[in-house]
Amino acid sequence: MRYSKMFAPTLREVPAEAEIVSHKLMLRSGMMRKVASGIYTYLPLGWRTLEKISDIIREEMDRSGAEELMFPIVQPAELWQKSGRWEVYGDELWRVKDRHGRDFCLGPTHEEVITSLIAGEVKSHKQLPIMLYQIQNKYRDERRPRFGLMRGREFVMKDCYSFDRDDDGLDVSYHIMYDAYTRIFKRCGLDFRPVEADNGAIGGSSSHEFMVLADSGEAEILYCDKCDYAANTEIAQTADKPIKSQEPMGEVEKVLTPNCATIDDVADFLGFDTKKTMKALCYTADNEVVAIFIRGDRRLNEIKVQNYLGAVTFYMSTEEELAAAGLVKGYIGPIDQKIKVLVDEEVVAGRNLCCGANDKGYHLINVNYDRDFTGEIGQFRIVEAGESCPHCDGTLRSARGIEVGQVFKLGTKYSISMEANYLDENGKSNPMVMGCYGIGVGRTMAAAIEQNYDDDGIVWPLAIAPYQIIIVPVSEKSETQMAAAEKLYEDLTAAGYEVIFDDRSERAGVKFKDADLIGIPLRITIGDKSLAKGNLEYKIRRGGKSGVISVDNALTEIAEIMKEIK
RNA sequence: CGGGACGUAGCGCAGUUUGGUAGCGCACCUGAUUUGGGAUCAGGAGGCCGCAGGUUCAAAUCCUGUCGUCCCGACCA
Numbered sequence: 001m002r003y004s005k006m007f008a009p010t011l012r013e014v015p016a017e018a019e020i021v022s023h024k025l026m027l028r029s030g031m032m033r034k035v036a037s038g039i040y041t042y043l044p045l046g047w048r049t050l051e052k053i054s055d056i057i058r059e060e061m062d063r064s065g066a067e068e069l070m071f072p073i074v075q076p077a078e079l080w081q082k083s084g085r086w087e088v089y090g091d092e093l094w095r096v097k098d099r100h101g102r103d104f105c106l107g108p109t110h111e112e113v114i115t116s117l118i119a120g121e122v123k124s125h126k127q128l129p130i131m132l133y134q135i136q137n138k139y140r141d142e143r144r145p146r147f148g149l150m151r152g153r154e155f156v157m158k159d160c161y162s163f164d165r166d167d168d169g170l171d172v173s174y175h176i177m178y179d180a181y182t183r184i185f186k187r188c189g190l191d192f193r194p195v196e197a198d199n200g201a202i203g204g205s206s207s208h209e210f211m212v213l214a215d216s217g218e219a220e221i222l223y224c225d226k227c228d229y230a231a232n233t234e235i236a237q238t239a240d241k242p243i244k245s246q247e248p249m250g251e252v253e254k255v256l257t258p259n260c261a262t263i264d265d266v267a268d269f270l271g272f273d274t275k276k277t278m279k280a281l282c283y284t285a286d287n288e289v290v291a292i293f294i295r296g297d298r299r300l301n302e303i304k305v306q307n308y309l310g311a312v313t314f315y316m317s318t319e320e321e322l323a324a325a326g327l328v329k330g331y332i333g334p335i336d337q338k339i340k341v342l343v344d345e346e347v348v349a350g351r352n353l354c355c356g357a358n359d360k361g362y363h364l365i366n367v368n369y370d371r372d373f374t375g376e377i378g379q380f381r382i383v384e385a386g387e388s389c390p391h392c393d394g395t396l397r398s399a400r401g402i403e404v405g406q407v408f409k410l411g412t413k414y415s416i417s418m419e420a421n422y423l424d425e426n427g428k429s430n431p432m433v434m435g436c437y438g439i440g441v442g443r444t445m446a447a448a449i450e451q452n453y454d455d456d457g458i459v460w461p462l463a464i465a466p467y468q469i470i471i472v473p474v475s476e477k478s479e480t481q482m483a484a485a486e487k488l489y490e491d492l493t494a495a496g497y498e499v500i501f502d503d504r505s506e507r508a509g510v511k512f513k514d515a516d517l518i519g520i521p522l523r524i525t526i527g528d529k530s531l532a533k534g535n536l537e538y539k540i541r542r543g544g545k546s547g548v549i550s551v552d553n554a555l556t557e558i559a560e561i562m563k564e565i566k
Numbered sequence: 567c568g569g570g571a572c573g574u575a576g577c578g579c580a581g582u583u584u585g586g587u588a589g590c591g592c593a594c595c596u597g598a599u600u601u602g603g604g605a606u607c608a609g610g611a612g613g614c615c616g617c618a619g620g621u622u623c624a625a626a627u628c629c630u631g632u633c634g635u636c637c638c639g640a641c642c643a
Contacts, residue, residue: 012592012604013578017636037635085643092642109643143567143641151642198643274615316640408643436643456603461579474602527602537602 001467003502003511008045009516015190020216022449023148025458029518033464038145038153045518046445048466050156053441054135056187056463057059057158064180066131071110073137077103079112083417088312094139094153102103106139112434114161118432119420125165128422128432129173133160135441150218150402151440156442161433163415165422170433174206177407177437181210185404185475186442189461189566191451194529195221196231197406198303206409211401212447214326219401222385226394234303238387238396242349250352250366252335262330263296266363273297277354278347278367280332282322285311289325293334293355294344298381301424305342305380331356333364334373341375348377377455402447403440410434414426452542458519459542462565469558470520472498474508474527481526484551488524491555516541521565524558540565 008030017034018024026032031046042050058068074096076483080086085103086093094106107113114132122130138157145153162173178194190212199210209222209232223230231237260266263279277296282289290309294300322329325339333356334341341425347353352359352366367373385398414429416422422427445464452459462468471489473481482503489501500520502511515523525537530548538561539546545564549557 009576011577015577016572016579019637034635089643090641111643141640144639145636146637406643438643472602477601507601507603507605509601509605512603514604525602529602 001498001500003470003500004504006500007043008044008514008518009043010517018148020147020150020450021453022150022216022446024454025449025517026148026446029458031518032149038142038151040149040152040154041479042278045466049460049464050441051442052464052466053188053479054156054158055418057135057184057439057441057541058199060180060184060187061158061160063134063495064131064176066133066162068134069132070134070136071107071113072103073107073139075107075110075113077105079116079283079418080105082116083112083414085112089515090454092140094141100153108138108140109157109193109436109438110134110159111161111410111434112418115414115420115434118163119415119418122163122420122432123422125422125424126209127238128163128165129169130163131160131173131176132160133437146218147446148406149446151215152442155440157440158441159439162205162437163432164435164545165424165430166433170411170435173435174407174409174461177435178208179512181405181407181437181439185210185212185444186248187463188448189402189452189550190252190444190448192220192404193230193401195223195401196229196235198232198235198242198307207405209403209469210405210407212404212446212451213399214402214450215400216450217400217401217402221401222396222397223399224305224389224394225390225393225397229389229391229394232267233382233398234301236383236396238383240388242346244349245351247351249371249415251371252367253365253379254357254359254362256361258361260363264356267296270365272354276350276352278334280356282325282327282332284317284321285309285314287313288340289321289327290340290342291327291332291334291337292342292344292380293347293375294381295346295350296354298344298346301380301382304378308342308378308380328356328358328360331358331360331362333358333367334375335364335367337373337375341373342380343369343375343377344380345377345380397432402443402450404444405437405439407437408435410436452519456513457517460521462521462562465519466561467498467500469497469522469524470502470515471524472502472508472511472515473512473528474525476503476505478528480531481528482532484536485526486525488554492558495555497558522558522561524554542566 010030014024015027018027022063030043032040032042034040077086085234112205135158137154139154142153145151146171147442164170164173192210193212194208194211197207220233222233222236244446245436257266257269260269263277267274267277274296278293279296281292281300292305348369352364355367357364385396389396412431416436420432421429471485473485492499523539530537534551535548537548
């Protein structure tokens with residue numbers, strides 16, 4: 001590609017809208033432009049990288065025995081009503097009407113449409129297993145789109161679905177996909193980690209998220225410093241069991257704590273350590289208000305609570321709901337509580353704790369589980385870095401990650417609701433057992449930049465660089481330089497490399513800056529001084545290693561250099 | 567959805583407090599001199615000051631509304 005013909009509008013300054021590195025650099029390097037919040041145009045350079053990633057995904061999906069197909073973006077409401085998600089999905093489902101007033105949605109994912117397809121076409125155990133995938137735009141009407149391609153409302157996703165006759169079959173499909181994902185992200189040059197993840201409302205029994213480690217990541221993960229245990233903090237476990245306090249129990253006492261609505265206020269006012277307090281968090285789970293008590297210094301793990309309750313709808317109770325349940329905000333306690341009470345194991349193990357008195361302005365001290373109150377016990381707090389690994393004697397460390405992919409055992413949730421059944425050898429009808437597997441393609445691209453950049457711009461991993469080599473003649477006025485560049489361009493292109501020939505009439509500095517900004521892995525510079533000696537210069541973008549190669553042997557020597565580039 | 571900020575040329579911004587000819591840097595066009603890490607000089611083009619009302623002799627500036635964008639939080643399959 002000749003740079004003079006390329007549509008790659010680079011920017012010297014960062015548009016004010018961009019906050020994180022990948023977003024800034026994608027705008028600056030002319031890879032994308034915003035059309036509306038969370039909706040972007042991919043310019044040629046960005047599209048090339050997106051397609052490179054897509055191609056890697058395709059190769060590994062095909063190698064795994066999955067077949068590519070294409071579903072529609074627009075899906076009729078009936079399909080979603082059948083699965084029950086038309087109601088459950090909420091405002092994130094992008095609903096549209098046609099001219100007749102019929103309801104449709106823009107697909108945020110495709111379980112409904114594929115399960116309905118398979119239900120109609122597949123009837124026999126002989127046709128299973130089946131694995132199908134597509135790479136296509138997805139639509140989620142996010143409340144707050146963020147960080148460029150990290151969280152868009154329209155985004156490119158690879159989604160794959162497996163259909164097996166039983167759980168054993170699903171296990172096989174799941175592991176095939178897990179391995180394929182590992183190969184894909186490795187080939188994209190990413191430093192990533194598969195972590196155990198929440199199954200969420202989608203249902204199912206097992207799930208892993210593939211996290212690219214980066215400080216800008218939205219997800220928090222905990223990983224063991226000894227074994228390979230790693231989990232999203234949402235579901236992370238610890239082997240640590242709270243030690244039962246041997247402190248003798250004191251008498252419960254009601255104390256005045258005016259204007260102490262938060263746990264820090266109360267602890268300060270009474271001179272208590274927050275570890276000696278418990279706090280109440282009230283959630284409405286399927287229309288029932290539930291109080292969860294955890295130690296004052298801990299964070300509540302909403303997902304653990306929701307999963308424990310098996311609730312479909314789950315949110316922090318509103319003031320009205322609290323009042324209706326007879327609760328006094330800021331002073332909620334577990335004693336004589338009428339509503340359902342969940343108690344974290346640390347609260348159970350503690351002694352002489354402080355809690356709300358269910359009376360505005362008052363707290364109770366010397367409160368103890370069993371003697372003074374009861375409730376359902378569990379681990380409802382968020383596990384913190386520093387606690388013990390649940391699998392070995394290692395310690396959990398925390399890191400941030402960008403979720404670029406997820407593999408999921410769906411089980412029969414959709415095959416039952418969408419009636420995807422097959423007949424086994426005995427003529428008995430069974431629901432198919434499903435798995436689903438997603439990769440955010442644009443997010444993978446953004447994550448790759450988050451891990452590969454420097455002050456000058458992007459440092460693309462070779463496998464996903466839009467072009468591999470850029471040829472920069474120092475001056476386009478020099479006929480010898482241009483002739484040498486032209487020949488090298490033709491030779492390299494003929495040899496199968498993807499090459500940019502910077503034939504613009506710009507000063508050398510501008511061309512160097514642009515080459516660095518757009519992150520091309522290898523630069524070949526053609527200047528009079530070295531050309532006079534029969535040489536070309538090269539510079540590797542990552543690490544900045546440079547040197548000379550001979551004009552006569554250029555192809556062979558470049559092939560050698562390319563082997564060094566990751 | 568709650569809180570905060572912002573909308574002025576393609577990009578980055580000043581001007582708004584105190585109403586009175588719309589500015590700067592980069593990018594862009596012409597020419598000259600330059601030419602190995604974002605050149606210099608001279609000349610030039612480009613703006614419905616987000617939009618709609620209102621106040622006023624006069625509004626980028628004050629008031630009301632509205633649309634859009636970003637950040638924090640909440641939410642998130």
